[in-house]
Amino acid sequence: MRQILKGGEPFFFPGDEVGCLLTHGFTATPQEMRGLGEHLASQGRTVLGVRLSGHATDVRDMTRSRWQDWIASVEDGYQLLEDYCSKIVLIGFSTGGAISLYLAHTLPTIGVVVISTPHELPSDPRIRLLRPIIRPLSIFYPFNPKGPPDFYDPEAAKARVQYNHYPLRAVPELDTLFLKMQEVLPLLKVPVLFLHSKNDRFIPPEHMNANFDLLGSVDKSRILVERSNHIITCDTAREQVFKAVSDFAERISGKRE
């Protein structure tokens, strides 16, 4: 029977009136947000880490997955958290950051944290080349294997819970999602914090700068961390990331000036 992968379950930590809604990235699971969630909970916040539809089960589920399903998963999380909390911070990693930004346009939020989020599909020449035919191609070649998890911290690589393949059918969905995110970026007014690694070998920090420049908000800041690859919520810089996120949540919720 198909069930959620062990360690990839969504999580909820009840706390105060400030709710942190954590969204993981493409082909990953809530596992990559759990450490951050535990840190925010230790600071008194209420935390909900959602599971995106099609994720943390079987990679074959991703071929039926559409970008709207992922948005709906986070909307669900928002609705649940809203029943507990009066102030909500959207915190997303990679694709989860794009979803958080997109939703910040329609859902009331006191701020958004955007971690290692692309501006558009990665500039891998194969993706560029195959972009127009990727949907028909996905029927014949549905899954492309990923390399081994690439972390500075080998323990983080071991703890990783994710799919080991990229589902090709979901790539055009991702493409659409980034376009939707780009559309709303200039319209946003809420405080936004960007976090990215200088050493991100998958999504270089230029992606963050492009998002930063396009964002309409006056209150926007960006932090570059080091000695981490893409998944900075789990890699060596994680403590610095946790602190930056919790400081931001405290500031925008009025817990400190």
Added chain:
Amino acid sequence: MIVQDEGEPFFFQGGRTGCLLIHGATGTPKEMRWLGEYLASQGHTVLGCRLFGHATKQQDLLRARWFDWFTSVEDAYHILSGSCDQIFIAGVSLGGLLSLLFASQFPVTGLIGYSTPYSMPEKIAVVLRPVLPLISKVWRYFPKGEPDWHDIELHKDHLEYPSYPIRVATELHLIIDEVQKVLPSITVPVLIIHSKKDASVPYQHAEKIYKALGSQDKEIIWLENSGHNVTRDTERQKVFLATADFIRRVSTHNPQ
């Protein structure tokens, strides 16, 4: 917003006893909301989940598989576990099937099944089972019959998809197969609530589930003046009270 207005899932903060409420096929969390509000008024924590492909667009159900619905319930269970020590699971129709299947895989304290089918109630869907996936490629939606509500005013306010995607029938067949396999292995206390006037799932289904269940502590409560949607129809107060009584009784049998 992708999720329909009033079709959102809900989460009511309360004590350490959690109630996980699951709606039916083509329905929305709204059909469990009044029940949820009542259970919350009794001091319980309540989560009404949204099943994958529901409360958005009807065509989303064409992509939905029964295990997507199961993982929607798993999500809710893990979230509810974050603030509760014991969890009761309750569902109407497909939600009842999911509750039964879930109780065979995860620890729950008790289970309430409303208007739950034992087998596929629609005869035509049984006959056509082998060709349903094929049919659904060309003829996607099957119109719903006359509503069997006893309070027709409530039906007007009901939020659901206007027809049955035929693909859903295939998925219902598959989950019913699974549930029939696990019924004898379910040993937690179970309360079954069913209306004698249920036009979509005749009351004999409740008797068959009752017989097949492995539980020692099991009970059927019959309704006389409701249709299929017992959590919203005329006798809903009776349903709410019976549910809360069951939770109170079983909780005392299993003190923390």
